[in-house]
Amino acid sequence: MILNRLMFHGGFKRLFSSMVIVEHKGDKLASSTLHAITAARQLNQPITTLVAGKNCKNVISEVSKIEGVSKVVHIDNELLDHPLAETLCPAILSVQNKFKFNYLIAAHTASSKNILPRVAALLDVAQISDVMAIKDSDTFVRSIYAGNAIATVKSLDSVKVVTIRPSSFAPSKSVTGQKVEIEEFKFDDIECSSRWVAEEIIKSxxxxxxxxxxxxxxxxxxxxxxxxxxxxKLADTIGAAVGASRAAVDAGYAPNDLQVGQTGKIVAPKLYIAVGISGAIQHLAGMKDSKVIVAINKDPDAPIFQVADYGLVGDLFQAVPELIEKLGASKK
Structure with a gap:
């Protein structure tokens, strides 16, 4: 009798399978999914990806070329064109009920933080969130207490629902000549009292x-x-993305999609320039893994200087325009 086990060197080795939930916007694959696939590859088992939406041919084509992907399950449904947690959650569970994956994996993004906890609750398992490293098939490393402590946790749940920190895993690359099975999955049983109305996307x-x-x-x-x-202006001068602290967002200086921190986005760029940011624990949790950190602040005792590689104590309204001027001149 085979109980999902394989005899291996005199012992038993479990056979696992993983499903990565693909995040996308219409016909564009979210880069965070590439990092999630890298994490799944570390389990050394076949990887299935789930693409749910409407008219996702380009996404399916792109996903099927990513190294490590062996199968793509596609759900084509009008209600998933702009998926809500209330619509995507039952779709994920329907696929899980058929294929019985051991791992359900997604990037730790605003979308998955809304959807995966519902999936875990309905499967009656504990979610493992914001994973920074995978030790083995049952053991994961994640941050706790706003990143001030690192916990190694072991899960014995038969199904592990995992969200991974994209900045902790390199993105998977596309390969040529890879054979990937594509399966159309019929799922029309969606009853939802919520509906998508509209969204405003800022293009940059x-x-x-x-x-x-x-x-x-x-x-x-x-x-x-x-x-x-x-x-x-500084970002445009050096080709950078723009972020903001929670204090700046709460005060209305910047939109909330720019927030960096525990309750915002977690980033780990090669260079992070913090301007007028004191360095609260909440903010440090979202950027302290950056390779090089530069801080500009008039307060020499600001906590941000404790994690900064380079610090400038001074008036930002004098330092930043001067920095823009000199960097702009160097590019000419």
Whole structure:
């Protein structure tokens, strides 16, 4: 009798299978999914990806070329064109009920933080959130207490629902000649009292905050929304993405999709420039893994200097315009 086990060197080795929930916007694959697939590959088992939406041919084509992917399950449904947690959750569970995956994996994004806890609750398992490393098939490393402590946790649940921190895993690359099975999955049993109405998308030529190599962030020290424009000017000068502290967002200086921190986006760029940011624990949790951190603040005792590689104590309204001028001149 085979109980999902394989005899291996005199012992038993479990056979696992993983499903990565693909995040996308219409016909564009979210880069965070590439990091989630890398995490799934570390389990050394076949990887199935779930693409749920409407008219997702381009996404399916892109996903099927990613290294490590062996199968793509596609759900084509009008209600998933703009998926809500209330519609995507039952779709994920329907696929899980058929294939019985051992792992359900997604990037730790605003979308998955809304959807995966519902999936875990309905499967009656504990979710493992914001995973930074995978030790083995049952053991994971994640941050706790706003990133001030690192916990190694072991789960014995038969199904592990996991969200991974994109900045902790390199993105998977596309390969040629890979054979991938594509299966159309019929799922029409969606009853939902919520509906998508509209969204406003701000288009920008700047890099995406979550994957940018350089990030310029502004904080409360900028004093108002008008002064926050300095961050955009500096970012455009050096080809950076723009971020903001929670204090700046709460004060209305910047939109909330720019927030970096425990309750915002977690970034780990090659260069992070913090301007007028004191360095509260909440903010540090979202950026302290950056390769090089530069801080500009008039308070020499600001906590941000404790994690900064380079610090400038001074008036940002003098330092930033001078920095923009000199960097702009060097590019000419």
């Amino acid at each position: 030529d700047r890099p995406e905050l979550g994957s940018a190599e350089i990030v310029v962030s502004g904080g409360r020290g900028l004093k108002n929304q008008e002064n926050f424009q300095l961050m955009y």
